[in-house]
Amino acid sequence: xxxxxxxxxxxxxxxxxxxxxxxxxxxxxxxxxxxxxxxxxxxxxxxxxxxxxxxxxxxxxxxxxxxxxxxxxxxxxxxxxxxxxxxxxxxxxxxxxxxxxxxxxxxxxxxxxxxxxxxxxxxxxxxxxxxxxxxxxxxxxxxxxxxxxxxxxxxxxxxxxxxxxxxxxxxxxxxxxxxxxxxxxxxxxxxxxxxxxxxxxxxxxxxxxxxxxxxxxxxxxxxxxxxxxxxxxxxxxxxxxxxxxxxxxxxxxxxxxxxxxxxxxxxxxxxxxxxxxxxxxxxxxxxxxxxxxxxxxxxxxxxxxxxxxxxxxx
Amino acid sequence: xxxxxxxxxxxxxxxxxxxxxxxxxxxxxxxxxxxxxxxxxxxxxxxxxxxxxxxxxxxxxxxxxxxxxxxxxxxxxxxxxxxxxxxxxxxxxxxxxxxxxxxxxxxxxxxxxxxxxxxxxxxxxxxxxxxxxxxxxxxxxxxxxxxxxxxxxxxxxxxxxxxxxxxxxxxxxxxxxxxxxxxxxxxxxxxxxxxxxxxxxxxxxxxxxxxxxxxxxxxxxxxxxxxxxxxxxxxxxxxxxxxxxxxxxxxxxxxxxxxxxxx
Numbered sequence: 001x002x003x004x005x006x007x008x009x010x011x012x013x014x015x016x017x018x019x020x021x022x023x024x025x026x027x028x029x030x031x032x033x034x035x036x037x038x039x040x041x042x043x044x045x046x047x048x049x050x051x052x053x054x055x056x057x058x059x060x061x062x063x064x065x066x067x068x069x070x071x072x073x074x075x076x077x078x079x080x081x082x083x084x085x086x087x088x089x090x091x092x093x094x095x096x097x098x099x100x101x102x103x104x105x106x107x108x109x110x111x112x113x114x115x116x117x118x119x120x121x122x123x124x125x126x127x128x129x130x131x132x133x134x135x136x137x138x139x140x141x142x143x144x145x146x147x148x149x150x151x152x153x154x155x156x157x158x159x160x161x162x163x164x165x166x167x168x169x170x171x172x173x174x175x176x177x178x179x180x181x182x183x184x185x186x187x188x189x190x191x192x193x194x195x196x197x198x199x200x201x202x203x204x205x206x207x208x209x210x211x212x213x214x215x216x217x218x219x220x221x222x223x224x225x226x227x228x229x230x231x232x233x234x235x236x237x238x239x240x241x242x243x244x245x246x247x248x249x250x251x252x253x254x255x256x257x258x259x260x261x262x263x264x265x266x267x268x269x270x271x272x273x274x275x276x277x278x279x280x281x282x283x284x285x286x287x288x289x290x291x292x293x294x295x296x297x298x299x300x301x302x303x304x305x306x307x308x309x310x311x312x313x314x
Numbered sequence: 315x316x317x318x319x320x321x322x323x324x325x326x327x328x329x330x331x332x333x334x335x336x337x338x339x340x341x342x343x344x345x346x347x348x349x350x351x352x353x354x355x356x357x358x359x360x361x362x363x364x365x366x367x368x369x370x371x372x373x374x375x376x377x378x379x380x381x382x383x384x385x386x387x388x389x390x391x392x393x394x395x396x397x398x399x400x401x402x403x404x405x406x407x408x409x410x411x412x413x414x415x416x417x418x419x420x421x422x423x424x425x426x427x428x429x430x431x432x433x434x435x436x437x438x439x440x441x442x443x444x445x446x447x448x449x450x451x452x453x454x455x456x457x458x459x460x461x462x463x464x465x466x467x468x469x470x471x472x473x474x475x476x477x478x479x480x481x482x483x484x485x486x487x488x489x490x491x492x493x494x495x496x497x498x499x500x501x502x503x504x505x506x507x508x509x510x511x512x513x514x515x516x517x518x519x520x521x522x523x524x525x526x527x528x529x530x531x532x533x534x535x536x537x538x539x540x541x542x543x544x545x546x547x548x549x550x551x552x553x554x555x556x557x558x559x560x561x562x563x564x565x566x567x568x569x570x571x572x573x574x575x576x577x
Contacts, residue, residue, distance in 0.1 A: 211400035214370055217388040219417045219468075229413065233404040308404075 089280050097280040105288075116266065116288050123254050123265040124292070126182070130189025131250050135243055138194045142201025142242070143231060152202070163195035167253035171260055181261035185254065192253040193246035197239070204238025205231055240304030247300050251293045316343035317504060318367070318472055323376035325362055336362050338530040340376070342523060344472075347502045351515035353563065354525030355571070360508045361397075363525075364476050367506065368394050380471060390418045393470035397477045399457040401449040401464075408445035411435060411464050418468050435467040436460070439493060455486035459493070466497065475507040479514065488547065491517060499544055512567070516559045517545060524566045535566055 074091050081090035089097070100107070105117030145152045145159075170191050174184040212234055216226050232239070258267025266285055273281040325337040336359040344350050352360050365371035367378055369388035377384050380391065393414075401410045411432045419428055436442040439459040449457055458478055465473050475494075479487040491514060498505060498518075509515050515522045519539055526534040539559055541550070550556040 209400075211396055211398060212402060214388075214394070214396065215400050215402070217370060218368065218390060218392070218394050219414055220389055221417065225417070230402070233402070236404075 089283070094280040094283055097278070098284045101281060101284045114264070116269070116285060119264055119266045119269050120288055120292055122263070123258060123267065126185050126258075126265065127189055127247075127250050127254050127296075130186040130254075131193050131247055133186075134190045134193035134197055134246060134250070137190075138197025138242065138246070139201050139232070139239060141194075142198040142239075143205055143227065143235075145198065146202035146205025146235070147231075156202075159195065159198060163199075167192040167249070168256050168260070171257060175261075181263055185257045185261050185263075185265075188253055188257045189250040193250040196245035196249065197242040200238045200242030200245070201235060204235030207238070208234045236308040237304070240300065240308060244297060244300045244304065247296050248293065251289075251296055255289060317346040317348075317381060318344040318506075319379040320344075320363075320367065321376050321379060323363070323366060323373045323378070325359065325366060325371070326374045335530045336528055337366075338532050340533055342533065342536075344504065344506065346504055349498055349505045349507070349518055349520045350523060351507045351509050351519040351521070352523045352525060353509055353512070353515045353567070354531065355527055355567065356510060358525045358528045358531040360525055361476055364394075364474050364506065364508050367472070368392050368474050370394075390414070390468040391471045393465035393468040393473050395458070395461045395465045395473065395475045395478045397480055399449070399454075399461040401457055401460055403449050406446050406448055407436065407441060407452070407460050408432060410449070410460060411467050414464050415467050432467065435463040438466065438497060439463045453486075455482050455490060458482065458490060462490075462494070462497075466501070466503070470503075472504045472506060475505060477508050477510065480510070487511075487514070492547070494518060495543075495545065512560055512563050515563065516541075516556060517547065517550065522559075522563060524563060524571075526571050534571060537562055 078090045078092065080086070081088050095102070101116050105115045105120075107115040108118065141155070145155055167188050170188050171184060174187040174191075175181070178184045178187065208231065212230050216230050221229060254265065255267040255270070258265035259271040262268050266289060270282050270285050273279075273285065320340055320342040323337060323340040324335070326333050326335045340363060342350075352363060354360050362371060366373045369378075369385055369392065372386060377386065379385070385392070401407075402413070405413065412428070415423075415428050415432050415435075419431065423431065433442055433445070436445055439462050441456060441459050441463060444452055444456060449460070452460075458481075462475075462478070465475075478494075479490050482490065494505075495518060497503070507515075507518065516539065521539065522537040523533055524535045524537065525531050537559060539555075541553070541555055541559070
């Protein structure tokens with residue numbers, strides 16, 4: 001292999017020289033290229049309906065199928081729940097009984113007689129506080145575990161056990177500790193959302209390429225600079241995966257927690273409606289919860305995709 | 315005395331009870347403004363040697379002296395141009411260089427001076443026009459140019475290049491080699507380059523350090539190149555001393571220290 005390669009290189013070299021001499025010797029005049037003007041078909045100015053349909057088409061393609069699905073579900077539900085023996089109300093009866101809740105989410109008529117929109121906002125506020133705390137503490141703890149082998153050995157087993165505890169199991173303890181329902185609910189959100197944030201952040205930080213670490217070493221970045229300039233951006237895709245799972249879990253937990261702690265949230269509304277047998281109200285509330293959960297998930301995912309625009313591509 | 319002194323460096327890697335000796339008794343003195351290439355077959359420990367000079371890997375015994383002082387941790391006085399450019403993908407070209415400039419000159423230069431310095435270095439590698447692009451949006455050769463600009467912008471005492479053009483196609487590589495030659499001529503930096511390309515080593519270097527095969531790689535031979543600068547790629551093709559130098563390196567690599575495993 002090695003000997004032939006010398007020969008090849010030398011031969012190539014010799015050929016290269018020969019070619020060079022030849023090239024210098026012969027100067028061939030090429031016929032001058034004549035420029036031709038080719039007339040291209042003019043782009044037609046798009047008419048307004050054409051533009052509109054080009055914009056509408058993808059919208060329709062994405063909106064029509066789920067609408068059909070929803071219509072079919074409602075139809076099936078209507079048929080199934082219409083019988084006199086049925087224990088659940090059909091869609092038409094829900095519309096009759098809970099029309100005010102559906103069409104007027106933000107009415108206010110006394111402290112317990114308020115629209116579902118307000119209740120959702122109260123629940124969202126609790127989630128916002130609990131989740132923000134979980135995000136900050138989770139990223140910091142995750143960074144610690146990802147960065148230090150000893151922190152991982154010490155903390156990881158504990159976290160792996162604690163994270164399997166169901167959110168509501170924390171509630172009695174937190175009620176005992178805080179002696180108030182509001183901070184207890186927030187604590188439950190916090191403790192629910194923090195585990196996926198910690199674990200994903202730690203994985204993201206363990207996966208920071210050695211090259212980036214070397215760059216930081218050559219530049220002598222200190223711990224704080226390294227955290228903000230290398231660690232967080234590099235681990236951002238992982239961190240946002242954790243945050244997205246976390247926000248979903250905290251929305252699951254808040255409804256359950258509010259059922260037990262009372263107050264004005266959407267969870268308590270469902271419990272209250274159950275106690276006074278307003279099944280239609282419960283179903284409307286479920287739809288609200290589902291839509292808000294979906295929006296929360298998309299919101300965090302959207303922020304994530306904007307923030308990690310550069311990181312995902314190598 | 316020498317500017318940079320590599321003093322009896324040994325490197326052994328330990329895994330459990332097994333220990334492999336990668337480098338054995340490496341000693342080399344490099345003068346200020348010199349361009350030194352280190353060449354050898356893959357796996358001979360050239361990159362390990364560069365990492366030891368950079369301070370990224372500790373030497374097992376021996377040490378590195380820069381201007382008479384021992385250096386054993388990484389720092390901007392020994393900037394590294396990494397083989398795979400190592401630009402941070404979430405920062406623009408400008409911000410990648412700015413990260414280095416702000417860290418190194420954050421105290422000594424004003425904001426405007428730092429901006430001028432960043433642009434000066436980007437222009438030096440002809441990348442000023444792409445300052446707002448992200449690394450993913452530019453070609454491999456351009457990324458490596460930015461990597462060089464980042465290294466130069468630290469105003470290092472020594473610029474360490476770790477197979478900087480290894481991943482590039484031949485034409486881009488030739489282009490970048492010319493750029494490096496121009497920069498070296500203009501700024502007179504001290505540079506150490508790891509390479510496995512004989513032509514590249516002969517074209518760019520003042521001295522070529524040839525390493526024997528590992529394990530326990532040593533410096534086999536040091537070739538002094540007495541080619542006048544500036545060097546022109548095409549003129550050198552038929553230059554007698556260039557051909558002789560190429561031959562010497564090729565003979566060392568392929569006759570006396572054939573890389574047996576690769577054959």
